[in-house]
Amino acid sequence: xxxxxxxxxxxxxxxxxxxxxxxxxxxxxxxxxxxxxxxxxxxxxxxxxxxxxxxxxxxxxxxxxxxxxxxxxxxxxxxxxxxxxxxxxxxxxxxxxxxxxxxxxxxxxxxxxxxxxxxxxxxxxxxxxxxxxxxxxxxxxxxxxxxxxxxxx
Amino acid sequence: xxxxxxxxxxxxxxxxxxxxxxxxxxxxxxxxxxxxxxxxxxxxxxxxxxxxxxxxxxxxxxxxxxxxxxxxxxxxxxxxxxxxxxxxxxxxxxxxxxxxxxxxxxxxxxxxxxxxxxxxxxxxxxxxxxxxxxxxxxxxxxxxxxxxxxxxxxxxxxxxxxxxxxxxxxxxxxxxxxxxxxxxxxxxxxxxxxxxxxxxxxxxxxxxxxxxxxxxxxxxxxxxxxxxxxxxxxxxxxxxxxxxxxxxxxxxxxxxxxxxxxxxxxxxxxx
Numbered sequence: 517x518x519x520x521x522x523x524x525x526x527x528x529x530x531x532x533x534x535x536x537x538x539x540x541x542x543x544x545x546x547x548x549x550x551x552x553x554x555x556x557x558x559x560x561x562x563x564x565x566x567x568x569x570x571x572x573x574x575x576x577x578x579x580x581x582x583x584x585x586x587x588x589x590x591x592x593x594x595x596x597x598x599x600x601x602x603x604x605x606x607x608x609x610x611x612x613x614x615x616x617x618x619x620x621x622x623x624x625x626x627x628x629x630x631x632x633x634x635x636x637x638x639x640x641x642x643x644x645x646x647x648x649x650x651x652x653x654x655x656x657x658x659x660x661x662x663x664x665x666x667x668x669x
Numbered sequence: 670x671x672x673x674x675x676x677x678x679x680x681x682x683x684x685x686x687x688x689x690x691x692x693x694x695x696x697x698x699x700x701x702x703x704x705x706x707x708x709x710x711x712x713x714x715x716x717x718x719x720x721x722x723x724x725x726x727x728x729x730x731x732x733x734x735x736x737x738x739x740x741x742x743x744x745x746x747x748x749x750x751x752x753x754x755x756x757x758x759x760x761x762x763x764x765x766x767x768x769x770x771x772x773x774x775x776x777x778x779x780x781x782x783x784x785x786x787x788x789x790x791x792x793x794x795x796x797x798x799x800x801x802x803x804x805x806x807x808x809x810x811x812x813x814x815x816x817x818x819x820x821x822x823x824x825x826x827x828x829x830x831x832x833x834x835x836x837x838x839x840x841x842x843x844x845x846x847x848x849x850x851x852x853x854x855x856x857x858x859x860x861x862x863x864x865x866x867x868x869x870x871x872x873x874x875x876x877x878x879x880x881x882x883x884x885x886x887x888x889x890x891x892x893x894x895x896x897x898x899x900x901x902x903x904x905x906x907x908x909x910x911x912x913x914x915x916x917x918x919x920x921x922x923x924x925x926x927x928x929x930x931x932x933x934x935x936x937x938x939x940x
Contacts, residue, residue: 535863577843587841590849594857615846655879656851660839665782665812 534609544627551612563600572618577611672757691732704765705790706722712757713746720902722787729880736786766791775803775861806859810852853883863888894928
């Protein structure tokens with residue numbers, strides 16, 4: 517049977533993370549699954565958790581009042597969902613809906629923040645993994661905003 | 670070189686602003702052979718001409734096929750053509766995709782938007798000579814699900830065990846079951862050996878620039894990455910200078926370029 521420690525250690529997000537840190541994270545982790553169509557979190561909710569995705573597909577959606585929600589990104593195996601747990605006021609900024617049956621490891625944001633506070637080297641290791649994700653997302657958003665496939669005007 | 674009259678056989682709607690024209694020589698002769706990635710100058714008499722990449726199967730003798738996006742006077746006139754109408758065709762021109770150099774290697778095809786059209790002949794060639802190549806992956810990004818080209822063909826390609834197909838769109842409404850995100854994100858999903866692979870990229874310049882960066886982060890060398898550049902092509906034989914791109918004329922030296930030969934110009938506001 518696969519242990520949480522092993523699953524976490526093998527996930528691309530935590531690849532090559534020292535075992536002692538993985539063991540620290542295990543204390544904040546829980547195995548979760550979401551049926552297709554269920555919401556993992558909704559905009560405005562407390563961002564208590566983030567998710568290390570193992571299988572399935574999640575749509576990150578934003579909505580504008582009464583208009584239909586728009587999917588701005590999909591995430592799947594090997595991806596990480598959510599970083600609002602890291603930044604005050606720790607509120608979700610989008611909806612996340614499972615498009616298909618999704619399995620993940622949920623990590624308790626406050627638990628991890630506390631562990632990073634008491635062991636800054638863990639915080640540094642996590643930041644070195646999270647910042648590239650945010651950078652990639654920022655670049656992707658820039659490309660999406662540019663509407664690169666539109667006709668030149 | 671004078672335009673040869675071609676008769677329109679079919680005008681097939683692909684998306685709200687993209688259509689595919691099938692044509693054959695009006696005199697009943699065969700279409701000249703062409704290589705994947707080459708283009709023709711299409712003339713709408715009384716309107717003008719436009720450089721359009723060939724999107725058909727180079728192994729098939731008929732028809733001559735171009736997939737075109739409505740973007741100006743000529744392409745709007747092309748969109749209005751119906752069966753039996755006549756256009757002028759001059760070509761084929763330009764440097765093709767390196768399908769011969771890619772033999773024995775993995776091949777990545779990265780297409781953005783209408784960029785799938787010039788890459789489709791390369792994919793036809795790769796599939797027709799499947800045994801000569803390693804892993805093949807098609808990574809395709811479009812603006813939205815309704816902007817995807819060749820949807821039924823994409824489904825057929827997805828069904829093949831010897832071809833990886835990944836499709837993404839920039840945004841989608843709820844209910845879209847596919848991927849959402851930029852096309853560069855798909856590179857991580859493809860299985861290939863970066864040290865023995867060739868990448869062929871066609872799409873908007875900024876998409877190609879980011880794709881090159883991502884491929885290089887995945888340890889691909891610029892000499893193994895090929896791009897197709899787009900500029901205002903007029904004479905198509907390197908005389909008029911309209912399509913000059915640094916030291917190159919895109920119509921004559923391109924449109925397909927090895928990345929290391931044009932990389933220094935990518936991202937510059939004006940070349």
